[in-house]
Amino acid sequence: MAEKKQVEAITGRDEDFARWYTDIVKKAELIEYTSVKGCMVIRPYGYAIWENIQRILDAAFKATGHENVNMPMFIPESLLQKEKDHVAGFAPEVAWVTQGGSEKLEERLCIRPTSETLFCEHYANIIHSYRDLPKLYNQWVSVVRWEKTTRPFLRSREFLWQEGHTIHATAEEAVAETERMLDVYADFCEQSLAMPVIRGRKTDSDKFAGAEATYAIEALMHDGKALQAGTSHYFGDGFARAFDIQYTNRENVKTYPFQTSWGVTTRLIGAIIMTHGDDNGLVLPPAVAPVQAVIIPVAQHKPGVLERCGELRAALAKDFRVKLDDSDNSAGWKYAEYEMKGVPVRIELGPRDIEAGQCVLALRHNGEKRTVPLETVSASLAQALEDVRSGMYAAALANREARTYDCATVGEILSTLEARGDGFVRAPWCGDEACEDEVKEKTGVSSRCIPFGETLAPGSRCVCCGKEAKHLVYWGKAY
């Protein structure tokens, strides 16, 4: 009964995707609202997902030579204003501190919406010679953007992220860094989050404020809407010029260096929910699941059952994040609870299993059950987790492929979306911002990115004006 009740408490995914989403973030105990709009408590189960994301990405950053630092959260107004595109992009949405203790501040301080300006001030202090380059920095912090419309993980006024900031002697090195970190993000999303992504470049209208080029990874959610999952920016020497960062090169000439920045946020947790979740709740990729396997004793009052389950937990805990639920809730309640929480594998162990020297592995993402020998359960679980990962990836990819539409005209975009629902629209574009705007206005899809590794068919015409196309573009309705 408890099982039934709990499952009923979530809105159906296809009935109302937005309500289904907020039901999950609450019922899976990922977040709780606070009295400050757009600011949430990330609860232990949600934060443990973020800790796993951090652990994997942080190792990848360090493996590519990056070091962690910590910058202040405050940016003086005059510092924010040094790079004109940057301030224009961010000033309208920052929170301002005007008072410290009983003292009114002489200059307002904004809470960082991003930290380029702080890193630039620091670079100017510490970079003097070519020997000081490159600097490959990252920080794990929270940032604040005063959004009008907010949704847990997807758009909040304060959110957690990492921001990488690097500075290089040459443009080539900086461009290579921008590309490398996009690949680190893409590999992480595909391998650890089982979420396929399109790698590409943003059109000029959608670049980061102050960037020469913004690269992004774009994922398609189950409902056919697009989600920008990570960005990597190439700045050229624009920030260096604005902040007067110069170094003496090998020829003893004062030179401006080149910069990048890149970031992913707690939004990735929203992406996981909307890529993999189903009517029973969350479905977590094994690499970031706080609990990878939960052991549920069957007929746990029978002699020896709890003891054997405890032994199994201890044996598996060496290699996996495993939990034994020996509470007095019914097995049915437990099944529903850990389905809601998206635990990748449920291990059922009862008296008959013990007698037969086996247990049952139930896979969360597709309901498959496998009876495996207890003797080799560790190997079976490792295999099951890998199968879960690849199965989740395949399902997400199949959804994206089924929802990627090649269109040649604005009319075709409209009729395709009407007939087949939201998705990625793949269509040529002439490069003119007016056409980009017109597509968005008429169809609701905006340019997501110009994909890497996909080329325009010869003779392609702009989906909007019909003139010669310059780029293939993925369009979509964006979160």
Added chain:
Amino acid sequence: MAEKKQVEAITGRDEDFARWYTDIVKKAELIEYTSVKGCMVIRPYGYAIWENIQRILDAAFKATGHENVNMPMFIPESLLQKEKDHVAGFAPEVAWVTQGGSEKLEERLCIRPTSETLFCEHYANIIHSYRDLPKLYNQWVSVVRWEKTTRPFLRSREFLWQEGHTIHATAEEAVAETERMLDVYADFCEQSLAMPVIRGRKTDSDKFAGAEATYAIEALMHDGKALQAGTSHYFGDGFARAFDIQYTNRENVKTYPFQTSWGVTTRLIGAIIMTHGDDNGLVLPPAVAPVQAVIIPVAQHKPGVLERCGELRAALAKDFRVKLDDSDNSAGWKYAEYEMKGVPVRIELGPRDIEAGQCVLALRHNGEKRTVPLETVSASLAQALEDVRSGMYAAALANREARTYDCATVGEILSTLEARGDGFVRAPWCGDEACEDEVKEKTGVSSRCIPFGETLAPGSRCVCCGKEAKHLVYWGKAY
């Protein structure tokens, strides 16, 4: 020459302790100042120390059943005001956000100086039944306190910390938690930071705002000044009453639960510097040193030297944080550089060592050199690091013992400090706040704590008024 120059660049420790300290934080590249007073950049080498502190403490918190969460940084003014002692203690030193984007806020938000009020709001939302207790939470975040006088790590307007927050069904459980976490801190300081601490209770005048009791660990710095290294607070049910947090107990009666909080900060890095540093720079405890051993090739242009050093690095990297400096700086420059950075062990390896199948381990804290066989260098290094740790601890303890003075009268305090320099004064106290104030006013030392495990001699008299003493108190000049 470079060696000479670099060492000369630091002020002598006994010449001007305060300048010596700021020289080290800059020259060891722990921090850089920013244009916002009291806010600093924690540079990679400094941040790596903090990451090691975090890693060890986080594991200790999780081993004692705590879970990490993340609260917003903003506290609405009305929420901060709910507990009267708490707001009185913190409101005078918070930073206020009054504007979000272009909109003037209807209610000011302060940036958390600490998060009791946020946790209380959250508890009130999620705690309903005895089954929901206890909650054992922690978060790693930064907080802001608008200090007038600031010093890197010791007192800054923004600083990094962890704050544990727990809530329990009974007062006994909460008191036990408060004590347990003080022990976790003390063990960490003594074992991982090689820093002896006094565990004790704060007098009422020095309690955390809103606490029933504050426990603290107090360490003595090299200059004889005291540093509060961590605190653990017992709140009773005061916050629960102020925030109307109630749960239904097993007897189905609405009941107020009991709370604690506890924290340590980046101040610990300041404590490490001032406990262990010397005239050559930083001296880092092996457990938190970003580099535990640095390999310096001797005569590195000779054939085979760099190759053998590389092999050594690879072999040691499995078990230690080890670095090979194969730059073309001189060996002397490198010695001075890694002494400045406090690397616990330097490994020297040259052609003659290679021929003899040995290398030299030089211990940073006491200059000792050990010639050891290359074959068993890993075991020798492990032993050396443990000897460094225990040697550093013993030296710090000897300094504290030499600077702990038992005094019976205010006059004796004055003459002892005059004759022997700053240190801990151990003296009986009657428990009257007027005497506490008078001691501070007349001698400059304030009460640090009432130590656990040390008892008052029978018939002891208050150091100030001469009446019967109630407590033994450690007094000191505090950072």
